Amino acid sequence: MDIARMTRTTGAVPAGAQRSRGARATAAPILAGPSSAPLRTHPGASRPSFHPTTLTARKSLLIARSTPASSSPPASAAGPRPLPSGPITGAALGDLVSRFKRLQNGSDIRGIALEGVPDQPVTLTPGAVFFIGMAFARWLRSKGQLAPKVSVGRDPRLSGPMLESAFAAGLLQGGAAAVHLFGLATTPAMFYSIVLSGGATSGPSSPAFFTTAASVASAARKAAPLPRDGDDTPPAPAPPPAADLEGQPYTGAVMLTASHLPWNANGLKFFTSAGGLDKPDIAELLQLAVQAAAQAGVAVGDPVSEQAHLLSRALAADPSRTARVPFLPTYAASLRDLIKRGVNSPANYHFPLLGCRVVVDAGNGAGGFFAEQVLAPLGADVSGSVFLAPDGTFPNHPPNPEHPAAMAAGAAAVRAAGAELGIVFDTDVDRSAIVDGSGREINSNRFIALMAAVVLRQHPGTTIVTDSVTSNGLTTFIEQLGGKHMRYKRGYKNVIGAGVKLNGEGVDSQLMMETSGHGALKENFYLDDGAYLAVKAVIEHVRRREEGLGGLSELLAGLPEPAESREWRVKIQSPDFKAVGAQVLSAFRDFVASGAHPDWSLEAVNHEGWRVNVDEGEGRRGWLLLRQSLHDPLLVLNVESEVAGGAEATAARVVGLLRSQSLAALAPLLNLGPLGSLGA
Numbered sequence: 318m319d320i321a322r323m324t325r326t327t328g329a330v331p332a333g334a335q336r337s338r339g340a341r342a343t344a345a346p347i348l349a350g351p352s353s354a355p356l357r358t359h360p361g362a363s364r365p366s367f368h369p370t371t372l373t374a375r376k377s378l379l380i381a382r383s384t385p386a387s388s389s390p391p392a393s394a395a396g397p398r399p400l401p402s403g404p405i406t407g408a409a410l411g412d413l414v415s416r417f418k419r420l421q422n423g424s425d426i427r428g429i430a431l432e433g434v435p436d437q438p439v440t441l442t443p444g445a446v447f448f449i450g451m452a453f454a455r456w457l458r459s460k461g462q463l464a465p466k467v468s469v470g471r472d473p474r475l476s477g478p479m480l481e482s483a484f485a486a487g488l489l490q491g492g493a494a495a496v497h498l499f500g501l502a503t504t505p506a507m508f509y510s511i512v513l514s515g516g517a518t519s520g521p522s523s524p525a526f527f528t529t530a531a532s533v534a535s536a537a538r539k540a541a542p543l544p545r546d547g548d549d550t551p552p553a554p555a556p557p558p559a560a561d562l563e564g565q566p567y568t569g570a571v572m573l574t575a576s577h578l579p580w581n582a583n584g585l586k587f588f589t590s591a592g593g594l595d596k597p598d599i600a601e602l603l604q605l606a607v608q609a610a611a612q613a614g615v616a617v618g619d620p621v622s623e624q625a626h627l628l629s630r631a632l633a634a635d636p637s638r639t640a641r642v643p644f645l646p647t648y649a650a651s652l653r654d655l656i657k658r659g660v661n662s663p664a665n666y667h668f669p670l671l672g673c674r675v676v677v678d679a680g681n682g683a684g685g686f687f688a689e690q691v692l693a694p695l696g697a698d699v700s701g702s703v704f705l706a707p708d709g710t711f712p713n714h715p716p717n718p719e720h721p722a723a724m725a726a727g728a729a730a731v732r733a734a735g736a737e738l739g740i741v742f743d744t745d746v747d748r749s750a751i752v753d754g755s756g757r758e759i760n761s762n763r764f765i766a767l768m769a770a771v772v773l774r775q776h777p778g779t780t781i782v783t784d785s786v787t788s789n790g791l792t793t794f795i796e797q798l799g800g801k802h803m804r805y806k807r808g809y810k811n812v813i814g815a816g817v818k819l820n821g822e823g824v825d826s827q828l829m830m831e832t833s834g835h836g837a838l839k840e841n842f843y844l845d846d847g848a849y850l851a852v853k854a855v856i857e858h859v860r861r862r863e864e865g866l867g868g869l870s871e872l873l874a875g876l877p878e879p880a881e882s883r884e885w886r887v888k889i890q891s892p893d894f895k896a897v898g899a900q901v902l903s904a905f906r907d908f909v910a911s912g913a914h915p916d917w918s919l920e921a922v923n924h925e926g927w928r929v930n931v932d933e934g935e936g937r938r939g940w941l942l943l944r945q946s947l948h949d950p951l952l953v954l955n956v957e958s959e960v961a962g963g964a965e966a967t968a969a970r971v972v973g974l975l976r977s978q979s980l981a982a983l984a985p986l987l988n989l990g991p992l993g994s995l996g997a
């Protein structure tokens with residue numbers, strides 16, 4: 318499986334899935350867990366349409382399991398596999414370890430959750446998710462949270478309800494004292510469930526966020542326990558220990574999402590009061606999950622073994638410890654408070670967006686609430702918004718502000734509605750981008766520049782940390798505004814981590830942002846938060862409007878833009894891809910340093926790979942960066958040029974080196990793909 322590659326090659330649902338939009342299915346999840354009973358959904362959450370391929374696949378799976386052809390198990394090439402009859406040890410344990418390890422994707426867990434795409438077998442099974450839930454509860458307890466209270470949200474993916482049930486069951490099994498299921502939510506909202514319930518010790522500069530803490534506590538008090546299977550009458554009031562936790566903050570929060578990945582993927586992001594879990598935490602969590610599965614004797618990946626265990630847990634679970642809590646309305650209220658305070662309109666304090674036409678493109682992810690529950694109640698006309706309805710097949714375009722189709726759709730919606738502003742979200746709303754009133758797309762470098770302009774006005778001289786592929790023009794822009802630019806590594810966690818470190822060392826750093834649209838502000842818990850960035854943009858737009866200044870794009874007037882910006886990805890066909898990539902990069906550095914191309918010079922500070930400045934003549938400056946991909950067996954080449962045709966010309970020279978004698982031994986391991994034709 319190569320999920321990240323899949324990310325870039327396919328964002329769309331296969332044709333079969335697109336055709337299925339109208340089809341509704343009410344099939345119960347395969348696994349009947351304690352929380353997979355018919356649940357009440359919160360207002361605004363629509364039932365996603367069912368993927369016919371998946372339905373067919375599931376039907377055949379169920380038939381295969383329930384109708385034995387003869388009295389003996391069906392023969393297969395490998396023969397029937399005996400189920401473990403005790404703790405898993407030996408080679409089977411090794412298999413378990415690698416299954417769980419493969420689910421780690423940096424600081425997230427990711428995998429394939431549904432069948433239906435050829436060559437993409439299911440890896441994130443309900444059984445795996447159950448043990449990850451168990452591991453998270455144990456992990457929290459090991460950190461001193463003796464009665465963990467955990468909130469769980471999900472994006473609209475088709476596998477969401479099934480995995481939510483498995484995860485909640487695992488949490489309870491691992492010792493969680495209370496589990497609150499939010500249903501549809503966003504990634505930043507999940508961290509905010511900890512904040513607004515009083516679980517985070519320091520917060521944004523705006524005290525607005527804390528005004529809603531009381532309402533979260535009261536929503537949690539009113540939360541109805543889940544009905545039992547086949548029983549619509551609400552069970553008796555929750556007994557201790559859940560009742561003892563009423564009004565207590567959440568100690569952990571988890572979002573089930575695979576961000577912008579296609580419909581068949583899913584994943585998990587974890588938060589505590591300290592913020593998002595990091596790579597080592599996830600590795601620890603997965604180890605705990607292996608231990609739990611091995612001890613329980615469950616062959617994760619084997620549907621019979623998984624279901625036997627999950628069903629037995631369903632029988633044992635205490636339903637009073639799980640409740641359905643609609644949280645998005647509370648979270649939306651906190652965002653409305655922020656906008657009110659930010660605009661601070663004396664005439665229209667409660668309706669600061671009256672007369673504003675704003676469109677949101679949520680890409681059928683979880684971000685539709687922002688139009689309906691944040692902007693509209695403040696007076697905005699959001700009627701031109703598109704793709705607000707959650708639909709786990711993502712039928713319109715990949716919910717991803719890095720994707721040209723998403724930005725084009727957002728821009729088209731702005732133009733069609735004659736809106737002043739557009740906001741494009743990714744599936745789980747930890748990323749966003751802006752479209753101005755003319756339909757100009759403000760994502761990537763432009764969005765960083767926009768946020769930098771806002772932040773530098775409020776915090777003169779602050780350092781803006783970005784990823785490694787930002788343009789030369791962005792540095793010029795930040796410096797012209799009196800700020801400092803630290804160009805760090807790819808990976809939003811790396812970028813945020815660098816900002817946190819700077820602040821710890823006494824260097825003020827208010828904004829950490831990646832070209833992917835991930836952005837965090839110091840005033841917002843360093844949280845990677847697309848909704849918060851959108852809030853800042855809306856406040857700035859209204860401020861400019863009220864002061865008779867031009868639209869947001871005018872803030873970008875001083876941003877030099879390259880003529881061309883391109884990216885090529887070269888596959889490294891070796892299990893030892895890290896070492897191979899390092900050798901290529903080392904040869905590349907030596908080549909540049911040798912002065913073979915006199916117009917190339919190494920950038921003074923490089924945090925990953927080698928960035929090279931290209932003198933394009935007449936004062937024009939291009940650059941290239943050759944680096945290893947964060948997660949995948951790839952070398953990535955980014956090139957920007959101030960000359961038409963310059964990006965390909967520079968890339969062709971890199972190809973020349975990759976094919977040179979000095980790399981002859983490694984060349985067969987590199988699949989240059991489309992880059993190859995440039996060096997021909």
Ligand SMILES: O=P(O)(O)OC[C@H]1O[C@H](O)[C@H](O)[C@@H](O)[C@@H]1O
Binds near residue numbers: 833835945947
């Ligand atoms: O190194 P790459 O293959 O370009 O991928 C790097 C990207 O990986 C993930 O998508 C992370 O969420 C991004 O923050 C990161 O920038």
